Amino acid sequence: xxxxxxxxxxxxxxxxxxxxxxxxxxxxxxxxxxxxxxxxxxxxxxxxxxxxxxxxxxxxxxxxxxxxxxxxxxxxxxxxxxxxxxxxxxxxxxxxxxxxxxxxxxxxxxxxxxxxxxxxxxxxxxxxxxxxxxxxxxxxxxxxxxxxxxxxxxxxxxxxxxxxxxxxxxxxxxxxxxxxxxxxxxxxxxxxxxxxxxxxxxxxxxxxxxxxxxxxxxxxxxxxxxxxxxxxxxxxxxxxxxxxxxxxxxxxxx
Numbered sequence: 272x273x274x275x276x277x278x279x280x281x282x283x284x285x286x287x288x289x290x291x292x293x294x295x296x297x298x299x300x301x302x303x304x305x306x307x308x309x310x311x312x313x314x315x316x317x318x319x320x321x322x323x324x325x326x327x328x329x330x331x332x333x334x335x336x337x338x339x340x341x342x343x344x345x346x347x348x349x350x351x352x353x354x355x356x357x358x359x360x361x362x363x364x365x366x367x368x369x370x371x372x373x374x375x376x377x378x379x380x381x382x383x384x385x386x387x388x389x390x391x392x393x394x395x396x397x398x399x400x401x402x403x404x405x406x407x408x409x410x411x412x413x414x415x416x417x418x419x420x421x422x423x424x425x426x427x428x429x430x431x432x433x434x435x436x437x438x439x440x441x442x443x444x445x446x447x448x449x450x451x452x453x454x455x456x457x458x459x460x461x462x463x464x465x466x467x468x469x470x471x472x473x474x475x476x477x478x479x480x481x482x483x484x485x486x487x488x489x490x491x492x493x494x495x496x497x498x499x500x501x502x503x504x505x506x507x508x509x510x511x512x513x514x515x516x517x518x519x520x521x522x523x524x525x
Contacts, residue, residue: 272507280310280385281317289353290314290326294387296346297323297330299501304339307331308381314381318462320488329380330358331366331392366392367396374403375410375449382448382459395430400453406517407449415509425481432498433486442448443509450516453525475515479508 282290290310297308312327313319327507332339340360347357361369363477370377381393418439425431444462449460451465456472458465466484469477493501519525 280315282314283321286314286319286321286326286354289350289355290387293326293353293355297388298344300346301332303331304332304334305330305389306333308387308388309392310385311380312348315385316461323487323489324354325419326355328355328358328387329392330360331389332360333363335360335362335365337400337428351401354468363392366396370396371399373406374398375406378403378449378452378458379445398452400525402443404453404520407446407453408525410442411509411513411516412444414439415444415513418506418509422506427499429482429495429498432502436483436501437487437507439505440480440487443480443512444449444484450519450525452517473515473519475512476508479504480512509517 294308297305301308307329309329309331310326311329313324314326318324329344343358343360347355351357363407375391377396378398379408381396381398384391384393413461418435421431421435421438444465446471448458449470454472457468459467462484463481466477466481468479469475479501482491482501486493486501516525
C-alpha cells in the first residue's frame with residue numbers, strides 16, 4: 272500500500288515502513304469508524320530522533336464506546352513495541368471543545384501534522400491568542416515548580432538531575448512556540464531554531480536551554496560533577512525566563 276506521506280516528512284526508512292504498515296492496518300480495521308488519522312509531534316515537525324523519539328497519532332472516530340477503546344487497546348498492544356504511542360482517540364465534538372480548553376496542545380498539532388488517512392481535522396481550527404498566552408504562562412510556572420520538587424524527590428542525585436532536566440526542556444519548548452505565536456514571531460521551525468532565536472524574539476539568553484536540549488538529543492553529556500552545576504544554571508535561567516514572560520504579558524504583548 273502506498274501511503275501519501277508529506278514530502279517534507281523526514282523519517283528513517285525503517286520508521287517510514289512501520290508507519291505505512293500501521294496506516295494500512297487502520298484502513299483495514301477502522302475505516303467504518305474513522306474520519307481521520309493524523310501524525311503529530313516530533314515526527315511531523317522534523318525533530319524525530321531514532322531511538323529517542325516516538326510516533327504520535329491522533330485517531331478521529333465518529334463515536335466512542337468502551338468497545339472502541341478496547342479495540343484501540345489491542346492496536347496499542349501490537350504497535351507499542353514499534354514506538355507508536357497509544358493513539359489519541361477523539362470525536363469531532365471532542366476536538367471542537369478541546370481546541371478552546373487546550374490551545375497550546377492544539378497549536379502544536381495544527382502547526383505540525385501530517386494526514387495519514389481520511390480528512391484533516393484541523394482544517395478550520397483557530398487558536399485564541401489570549402487563552403494561549405495564559406496557558407503558556409501557567410505551564411511554565413508549573414514546570415518551574417516541578418523542577419524544584421523533582422530535585423528534592425531525587426535528593427540531588429545525578430540520575431535524577433539528568434531525568435528532570437530532559438523532561439523540563441521537553442515541556443518548555445511547546446510553551447516557547449506558543450509565546451512566539453502570540454507575539455507574531457515565527458513559531459513553526461525546528462526546536463533548535465526556535466531556541467536560537469530567543470535573543471531576538473524575546474531578548475533572552477538561551478545558552479543553558481540549548482545545552483540541555485543537546486543533552487536530550489544525545490549530542491553532549493557533562494561529567495558527573497557537572498550535572499549539579501548544569502541544574503543550578505538551568506534553574507536560574509528558567510526563573511529568569513519566567514520573569515521575562517511575565518514582563519511581556521504585563522506589557523500587554525501576550
